[in-house]
Amino acid sequence: MELSEFVQEGLQYLADSGYFNDKAFAVMIEVAFRSLLLSSSDDTVLDNNELKHIEQTVVKHCHSAVTTCILECVKQNADRSTICTCLEDIRFDPERIDTFCSLYQKHKKDLENVLSSIGRGLPHINDASWRLEYQIKNSHLHKVNQPSYLITLSTENSGSRSAEEVNFSCNMEQLQVRALRLSWKEASPATNVLHDNKITFIYFF
């Protein structure tokens, strides 16, 4: 796992008891995980009594270094031994490595979810609304007497975070969700297969 010089420097500060005592270290690691997992950004995340006596530029440097390191570990799906090797190279104490690893294990799943939601893709359908109407007549034709549906698909584009809607009308025959039901029947066993083979996939790659 490769970490840039900036990140390594920041982690070296963290490894140094002269800068961060044990309590400050624990607080710093907690703060780093919290700032990654909180849905809203918190400007006061570094406003902690334990960190007040340390030079603020060092605190900021360490904070960005730790968060980068955490994200890199989650991205690469690093296991405990990889993280230990990496932190030992930066001269972390075994206790500090343990603290880091236990918090990492605790929050790994949530961080994976956050990272998997980042990225480009097609507009993602979130919801569908529908309206059933009965057409009686219009300016060109009387006695239409046809039921029809107006469907609105709400989509979200993760790249731009904009919500768009796709509106269309259809009749009953078209709404027969055969196409969708078919795709669900196909998708459902397939996704089970995918889940079962997840481990195989990891080893394969």
Next chain:
Amino acid sequence: MLLVLSDEHKEHLGFLPEVDSAVVGEFGRIAVEFLRKGSNPKIYEGAASKSSSASLICIKLFMYHIIFMPVQTCLALTGKLNVTAEIVQHGVEGLMYLLSESSKLMISEVDFQDSVLVLGFSEELNKLLLQLYLENRKEIRLILSELAPSMPHYHNLEWRLDAQLASRALRQQVKPVLNLKLQLDDNGTRRTHLLQTDPATLLHLIQELERALAEVKTNHCRRILRNIK
């Protein structure tokens, strides 16, 4: 419900009893073609190539020239039929209006006959007009329905199941993704929407749409559908 014909309309249709029924039939066919596609000279050439009476050929060339040639040339042909181009045009337009209004209101046979009775045509002509109406009303209604204001209309849905394995932000994923290609028709133009969803949302969408379908079978909707006819 009776069709109310204006005086001008009656005047335009007044030309029809003066020609024989074969000619009226031809006018009717041309009127339906106008409603269907607008003018098309090939129809007239094709019709002219079949054997028919001289007066019929004149009328066909007539209709062609009414649209494509100056009035003077038309007038040169009018001598054969002893009518003006304007009268023939009005006759056909009158027929078109009669057919389209009757189809729009979906009037019954009896009502149509009663409406046409007021024109004072012969029994044979009335029968001819009724037959023309009944044969073509479904198609005319279809054409009229295309004029109505409409939303983008569903055309086709294709789907594809993929598994996302990695992205820039996260390696070693196994994320099922369903890609959808939704084709919509909007006043003749086709738009394609590429969308995606995940299996859980897909299930929710299916449940929601099934609820929508079930709604039309409820007593309330059945009552409305039954009673508004």
